[in-house]
Amino acid sequence: MCTAFVSIEPSSAVPVLLLSVRDEYAGRRWSPPDHHWPAQQSVLGGLDLAAGGTWLAVEPGGPGRAPAAACLLNGFGTMAPAGARLSRGELPLTAVRDGGIAHLDLERYDPFHLVLAGPAGARVLSWGGSRAAEHELPSGLSIVLNDGLEGMAADRTTSELVRSLMAARAAHFRARFEGAARPAPLGGTGRTGRTAEAWGAWLPIVSGDGLALDDPAALIQRREFGDGRIWGSSSVSLLAFGPAGVRYDFGPAPVAGQSGPAGPAGPPADGWRRVV
Template identity: 50%
Template sequence: MCTCLLSFDPSSAVPVLLVGVRDEYADRAWDPPAAHWPDRPELFGGRDRQAGGTWLAVNPSAPRAACVLNGCGVDAPQDARLSRGDLPLRAAETGGLGDLDPSRLDPFHLVCAEPDRVRVWTWTGLELTERSLEPGVHMVVNTGLDATCPGPTAIPQSALDGIRARMGHFRPRLLTAARPEPKDGATADAWGDWLPLAEGDGLEQTDPRALLHRHLTDAGRVFATTSVSLVALSADGLRYDFSGRPGDPSAWTAVLG
């Protein structure tokens, strides 16, 4: 249940603020953000060791940021399936999808943010759409920009209820929180009222509204929020903060900025 919280305000000195919350199996190995890809030396992000891609990538020279979330719809054929972890790298590098053939990818939502525009691509397994976001506060979840699955395959009702509860709690909180303009300094100083939200807003991990969660699956594996990224984009560049221990205020590091 990955989530992207986003504020787009072209009139601000820092037009784009993005919180990228990654949910994954806790035993899936990954490396913290760095320039992991020799053929794309300008890109930074955490690296998934299993597939080699990432869930969120930033390009400080653009500046640009991109993150991917699982979508709902029709999965790709098992024998031809490719990882979605290349999508943030592709978008952060070029600002688009190029000649991507999505037919070998499972459904996804891909957010690509630049100081003057924010776009979301959605692939349902049958149709690829692109949407430009208007200025304002947005939440992107596994069902997209609302709690209605755009694909032909419905997600479990329990998951849909959780998405609705999370959106119902965090959207109003984002709207009323003072909007920071992150520049220099420690993470807490730079991100102000947004930091408590990125740290879960005091909700327990078992709360249906939880942004940061942890639970045991029926197969006996732990599925949890494994990292949180904070990205601020302006015409002058970007700032990128990261926590690999979500909910721990001491875990934040400034990767770039």
């Protein structure tokens, strides 16, 4: 149940905020954000060691390049033909390189939702296996779930349990984020390296808000399916876009039974690391 929260306030010094929670089966190995792709040397993101792609790619920007990010969530619908299927993990990399994925043959990918964000705003592209839909996100807080933008994709889960868990998570955290002071992670104290100073009142919420791992609304979660399979949150990414560029903070979400990151040493004691 990956979830992305996008806050857009055009009049703010930091108009676009993106918070992404990655949920995955325990045992699927990954490496923390770094420059993992030689063909796209400026791009940062976590590396999925199973397929070589990523769930979130960040282009920091530079001369001739605007900062951008692309965040991937799995969707529901018709799966791609086995013989022609391509990994969805390449989609965020393509999106930040080319400014989108309109030129791709989407029939070769399993269903997904792709959030594309930058200083000017954000949009969501949803693919359910037979049709694509794209939405520009409005001002305010938007939530993207595995059932799509605000859970309203044309192709949605048939599981009442999964639907209820997504709805509970969205309702709880919408109220919490909207009730807290919106941070400005690229201005004032946000220029420092400390994630807590940059993200202010939002950081305790992003870190789980004190909910138990098995709470129906849990953002940081752990679910056991009774057959040895464990599903849980593996990481949280925080991004802020403004005239000064992009800020990217990353934190693993260590849940009992999760494999955790592979590769470089882990983050500092508070669990958060500023990537850029």
